[in-house]
Amino acid sequence: xxxxxxxxxxxxxxxxxxxxxxxxxxxxxxxxxxxxxxxxxxxxxxxxxxxxxxxxxxxxxxxxxxxxxxxxxxxxxxxxxxxxxxxxxxxxxxxxxxxxxxxxxxxxxxxxxxxxxxxxxxxxxxxxxxxxxxxxxxxxxxxxxxxxxxxxxxxxxxxxxxxxxxxxxxxxxxxxxxxxxxxxxxxxxxxxxxxxxxxxxxxxxxxxxxxxxxxxxxxxxxxxxxxxxxxxxxxxxxxxxxxxxxxxxxxxxxxxxxxxxxxxxxxxxxxxxxxxxxxxxxxxxxxxxxxxxxxxxxxxxxxxxxxxxx
Amino acid sequence: xxxxxxxxxxxxxxxxxxxxxxxxxxxxxxxxxxxxxxxxxxxxxxxxxxxxxxxxxxxxxxxxxxxxxxxxxxxxxxxxxxxxxxxxxxxxxxxxxxxxxxxxxxxxxxxxxxxxxxxxxxxxxxxxxxxxxxxxxxxxxxxxxxxxxxxxxxxxxxxxxxxxxxxxxxxxxxxxxxxxxxxxxxxxxxxxxxxxxxxxxxxxxxxxxxxxxxxxxxxxxxxxxxxxxxxxxxxxxxxxxxxxxxxxxxxxxxxxxxxxxxxxxxxxxxxxxxxxxx
Numbered sequence: 263x264x265x266x267x268x269x270x271x272x273x274x275x276x277x278x279x280x281x282x283x284x285x286x287x288x289x290x291x292x293x294x295x296x297x298x299x300x301x302x303x304x305x306x307x308x309x310x311x312x313x314x315x316x317x318x319x320x321x322x323x324x325x326x327x328x329x330x331x332x333x334x335x336x337x338x339x340x341x342x343x344x345x346x347x348x349x350x351x352x353x354x355x356x357x358x359x360x361x362x363x364x365x366x367x368x369x370x371x372x373x374x375x376x377x378x379x380x381x382x383x384x385x386x387x388x389x390x391x392x393x394x395x396x397x398x399x400x401x402x403x404x405x406x407x408x409x410x411x412x413x414x415x416x417x418x419x420x421x422x423x424x425x426x427x428x429x430x431x432x433x434x435x436x437x438x439x440x441x442x443x444x445x446x447x448x449x450x451x452x453x454x455x456x457x458x459x460x461x462x463x464x465x466x467x468x469x470x471x472x473x474x475x476x477x478x479x480x481x482x483x484x485x486x487x488x489x490x491x492x493x494x495x496x497x498x499x500x501x502x503x504x505x506x507x508x509x510x511x512x513x514x515x516x517x518x519x520x521x522x523x524x525x526x527x528x529x530x531x532x533x534x535x536x537x538x539x540x541x542x543x544x545x546x547x548x549x550x551x552x553x554x555x556x557x558x559x560x561x562x563x564x565x566x567x568x569x570x571x572x
Numbered sequence: 573x574x575x576x577x578x579x580x581x582x583x584x585x586x587x588x589x590x591x592x593x594x595x596x597x598x599x600x601x602x603x604x605x606x607x608x609x610x611x612x613x614x615x616x617x618x619x620x621x622x623x624x625x626x627x628x629x630x631x632x633x634x635x636x637x638x639x640x641x642x643x644x645x646x647x648x649x650x651x652x653x654x655x656x657x658x659x660x661x662x663x664x665x666x667x668x669x670x671x672x673x674x675x676x677x678x679x680x681x682x683x684x685x686x687x688x689x690x691x692x693x694x695x696x697x698x699x700x701x702x703x704x705x706x707x708x709x710x711x712x713x714x715x716x717x718x719x720x721x722x723x724x725x726x727x728x729x730x731x732x733x734x735x736x737x738x739x740x741x742x743x744x745x746x747x748x749x750x751x752x753x754x755x756x757x758x759x760x761x762x763x764x765x766x767x768x769x770x771x772x773x774x775x776x777x778x779x780x781x782x783x784x785x786x787x788x789x790x791x792x793x794x795x796x797x798x799x800x801x802x803x804x805x806x807x808x809x810x811x812x813x814x815x816x817x818x819x820x821x822x823x824x825x826x827x828x829x830x831x832x833x834x835x836x837x838x839x840x841x842x843x844x845x846x847x848x849x850x
Contacts, residue, residue: 275672278753283680285661286724290687293721296688297689304698361593369586377836381601384774384828386782388800389821392807395601396814402616404603442597489647499692501782506804529697530789544697551690564789 298551305548309540322545332550334530339512339519346520347497353437355489358444359482363474365445366452377450380442387439391506394435397499398422422507425517432518436503437456451485452478488564491558498554499528521550601825608632608818615814631815635823638809638816642795643802644823650798653778654719658776659769661720667757669728671743688725689738693706695722696789703790710792718790719780722820724743727772734768735761770838778828799824 305322308315326332361379365372382390397404400420409418410505422429455478479486501522504512510527512519529543598657602622607615608631610624632684667679700709708714724844746756762769784800791797803820810816832839 276674279668279672279674282664282672286665286728287680287683289661289717289721290683290724293699293702293718294687295683297695300702301695301698301741306703350785363588364589364593367586369583371587371590371591375590375594377833380836381829381832382597384778385601385825386784386800386803386834387823388782388784388804392817392821393604393805397600436594438600448692484840506807525697540697544708547697 301383301544301551302548304544305541307541311540313536318541322541325547326542327543327550330401332453335516335519335524336521336546338516339524342429342512342518342520343498343500346436346500347494349430349433350437350497353433353491354441355444355486355493357437358441359444359448359479361441362448362452365449376446381447382439383442385415385439387491387502387568388506390435390439391503394431394438396508397421398431423514425514428514428518429506432503432507435507439460439503447485448482450484455481463540483565483569486560487569489563494558494561498550521546524547525550579624583711601829604818605822607814607827611813612813612815616676631819632823634816638806639794640802640820642824643797643799645658646712646796647781647799650715651777652717653716654723654780655773655776657716657720658723658727661772662724662772663731663762663769664757665724666728666735667729667761669732671740684725684728692722692785696785699786700789709790710796712796714790715780715783715787715798718786719776719783722786723776723779726775730772730775731768732766733766738764767838770835774832774835774839781824781828805815 281317300529304314304315306319308321326336365376370376388500396402398421400406400418400423405421405423406418409415421427459477459481460473463477468477489553499522500520504518504520504523505526508518510523512523523544525546528539528546531538606622606624609624609627609629611628611630614624614626660662669680701713703709703718708717743756743761746760747753750757782800783798784804787798787801788804791801802816803824806817806820
């Protein structure tokens with residue numbers, strides 16, 4: 263059958279597109295989409311180590327959410343994830359916004375500072391956790407020694423061993439690690455605001471606070487959307503900092519336990535307790551994933567709508 | 573005059589705040605570097621010396637005796653191959669997403685966003701069983717494959733936004749001049765993509781170089797350990813010996829910091845061109 267020139271062209275066009283777009287799609291489907299779907303399936307089975315047993319329906323989910331042994335642990339961890347989210351929202355994203363504003367005004371040496379603020383972001387989380395563990399060491403750590411040196415002895419304490427301060431210390435280490443990211447994203451957002459708007463406001467005698475509140479903040483709303491969504495995903499995925507600084511059990515006494523640690527312990531077992539339950543681990547992973555996807559997309563939609571309102 | 577003085581005061585104040593921030597951001601790294609160069613008996617001496625009076629590489633030599641070079645080599649192979657794979661596959665895909673109209677184009681974009689928001693932690697269990705069933709656990713190839721799959725969406729996303737800012741007329745003109753599609757991508761569009769490539773390349777590089785979670789689960793043999801996994805096992809092995817521990821941290825962080833500082837200008841412009849548009 264003869265092929266018309268037009269058909270030939272669309273055929274050629276199609277094979278081009280297929281050739282160029284298929285490789286990444288295949289990669290992502292095989293190694294991201296397929297695994298996440300199979301995790302969903304694993305959660306409905308009983309597991310002995312890594313061998314699949316019988317189909318048990320929703321039993322694993324029920325145990326994770328309401329069971330006598332799992333549920334208290336899971337909900338305790340969940341509450342720590344929520345606290346982390348709120349604290350980082352204020353310290354990391356709010357602080358990043360203020361830092362961006364400082365850098366936006368291009369003080370002396372701002373190019374250097376812009377790089378300095380971002381340097382911790384490129385470090386490995388393992389190393390950040392380790393460095394902060396050293397700083398917070400009760401005997402030799404720089405933090406306590408600095409407090410003793412300036413006479414604030416009563417403030418010195420085993421930061422990571424004290425139930426009252428452990429989670430906060432982890433949150434601060436995380437903020438130190440990542441604050442450069444929101445700073446740069448907000449800075450980029452601010453640089454996109456036409457400068458005559460800011461100058462006009464300045465000429466009208468708007469105070470700095472008013473300027474930030476009524477002009478800058480609303481106009482960087484797109485950056486806020488991205489940063490808050492990423493932070494939401496990050497806070498419920500939090501794993502590496504607690505793992506390195508507080509250990510797999512979220513010591514002291516589960517005061518730094520987060521969902522990521524519970525999941526890891528359940529799915530892969532714990533050296534001290536060596537209880538491994540792959541099915542419950544998968545159920546928990548599925549629940550975390552669904553929770554993040556549902557709430558992150560709701561958050562994004564809400565923040566997007568807020569962008570338009572402004 | 574009064575007005576000018578206020579401006580000077582304000583500049584001075586914001587300068588001081590910025591210096592404070594730079595100190596907070598950099599001090600831990602500087603402290604780590606200086607401690608890793610001190611002889612063991614001086615590490616805990618008070619007051620701590622910022623610039624060590626006596627410099628020694630003994631801790632770095634200890635690391636080399638502990639196979640450090642193998643781990644660094646493994647991390648370099650994994651990072652470089654992942655960056656190259658991601659940039660080639662990702663850029664070509666971003667180019668065709670940006671230049672061709674075809675059915676399912678928005679579906680592809682949707683998949684990319686969905687994949688970007690999947691938490692890596694929830695992928696660990698199923699990825700492990702998948703990799704075990706195709707025999708890729710405990711191999712560097714396995715890590716490369718997973719890292720590429722995890723980082724492709726962000727590369728495509730940044731490059732899609734970046735290529736979108738390059739006018740179509742440029743590559744059309746090149747094709748009229750007799751270039752093929754691929755030649756016009758390679759010779760005309762790519763040279764204009766510098767900042768986008770650097771921004772996405774740095775994202776992939778820092779992920780592959782720093783990843784601990786995925787590697788910790790997939791890798792068990794010593795000969796294929798990557799740097800973060802090795803450092804984590806050092807934490808147990810060296811216990812309270814801060815010298816070798818901090819030296820190993822420096823081996824991990826100095827290359828990324830150097831690369832970032834080298835490319836930071838392009839990184840900043842590439843990132844603001846890409847990721848912020850979302």
